[in-house]
Amino acid sequence: MKLFFTLFSLAGVFLTAYAEEQFRIAIDMNQPGWRALTEEDFTGVNSAEDTWVWRNGVLSCTGQPVSVLRTVKTYKNFEMVLEWRHNKPAGNSGMFVWATPESIAKLTESGKPGLPKGIEVQVLDNAFRHKMEKAGRNTEWFTTHGDVFPVGVRMTPIGKTSPNGSRSFPREDRSKDHGNWNHYYIRAVNGEVRLWVNGREVSGGTDCDPATGYLCLESEGSPIDFRNLHIRELP
Template identity: 55%
Template sequence: MKRLAFLCLCMSIPALATAEEPPAEAARQPGELVVGVGPGWRPLKEADFAHVNDEADTWTFADDKAEIRCKGTPVGVIRTKDAVKNFELVVEWRHLRSGGNSGVFVWAPPKALADLKPGHLPPGGIEVQILDHGYAEQYKLSTGKTADWFTTHGDVFPVGSSTMKPFPPLSPDGSRSFPTKHRSWGLNQWNHYYVRGVNGEIRLWVNGEEVSGGAQCQPAEGHLCLEAEGSPLEFRNLRIRELP
C-alpha cells in the first residue's frame, strides 16, 4: 500500500467495532466461483513458498486445513519458490482486525526480492490489493476526507519499477485499476479472489465477478507473493494452474 505517512498515522487509531454478521450464503454467491479443481490445478502449500523478509512466526501454515495465518509483522512478503508466467490463481482471505491491509504480488521480479529488509515491500510487481473496509473509515477519521485514491474492493496496480496499463475506471492519478463493482465482504468474512495472468494481462474476480485488472504488464513473469502489512489475516485454499 502506498502513502506510508498515512499508514503510520492510522496505526495509532483504535480498532473499530466488530464486523457485522456475515450475510446468508445465498447472498454471498452472485457469480460462479472458480474453485481451482480440475486438470492442471494444484494447491499452494508451505513447501511451495520461500521466506523473504519475515520472522519465524510471521506466517503459520496449516496444510491439513489449507490455511495460512499471518500475524502481519514485520511488513514484508513470502514468495513462491518458482517464478510463473501465465497462470490462474485462487485465493480466499479474511482480515482479523479492522483496517487490515495486505495483498498478493504478481510477477514480482527476483531483483525486487533480493536482500529485501524487514519492514519493506518489494519495489516491483503488480499488486492485487486486499484491504478491509475499516481502512477507508480510518483514513476518513485521520484526514477528515473521503478516500479517492484507493478502494477496498480489489484495486490492481503496478509497484516500483513494474508498469501496467490499468483497466478503467482509474484512480485520480491514473495509476490504479479501480473495481467496477463493490464486491468485498467485511471484517472476519471470507472473500474469494480469482486472478488470471496471461501474456502480460492481469484480471481479478472478487467473489465471483470480474472487477479490475490491467494490460501490458512489465515484467510479465516473476514470483507470486503474499503480503504482511501490519495486521493479522488468514488465507486459505490457495490453488494455482500454470498455463502455456
C-alpha cells in the first residue's frame, strides 16, 4: 500500500511537471511568427489624448474616460501574450477579443464613453471583490482571476461558470494583487478562446460568433499598465 501511494505521488509530480512543460512549449516565443505589438499597431477609440501613453515599452492608461485602444487591423486566429499591472486597489480593466467592427464604428462616430461588443477577457484587481462586499453588493457573479464572457455576442462558456451561466469562471485563483505584474496568454482559434493566467489555463469559451474582429484594451476607470504585448497569427 505504501508503495502504491509513493508511485501515485510520483505520478502526480510527473503530470504537474508535464503540464507546466506543455504550457512553456505552447508559448515558446522563439517559434516563427511571433512579433511585438507596438504603438503603431493601435489606435484610440473614444479616448482622450492622454488616456494611453507609451513609455519605455510600457503602455500606461489613466482609466479615463471609459474607452478602448484597438488594434489597427482585425484578427481571426491567433495567440497572444501580455502582462498587466493595476496601479490602485480595486482596479477594473480588460481585453476584448474579436471586437466587432460595427460596435467600434458606432463608438468612433459617437465619441462618447463606452465599450464595444466582443469576447471580454476580464482584468480585475483582487481588491475589487472587497470593495463590492463593503458596499453590500452581490459578488457571486464575477471573479478577479480571469473571467471570460461575451458582451453583445455569442459564446458558450467552458468549465465552471457564473451562477447565470454567462461567464466562464477560472478553475483556480491565479491573479496577483495591484502593484504586481500578471501574465496572460490568450489563444483564439476557430471560434474558441482560452486563457492562461500566470502559467495555468483557467477559463475560456467555444462557439464564439463572430470569431473575427479587433483586439482592444480597456480603459475602465482606474490606472493600469500593460507591457510585453506579443502576437502570433495562426492558420
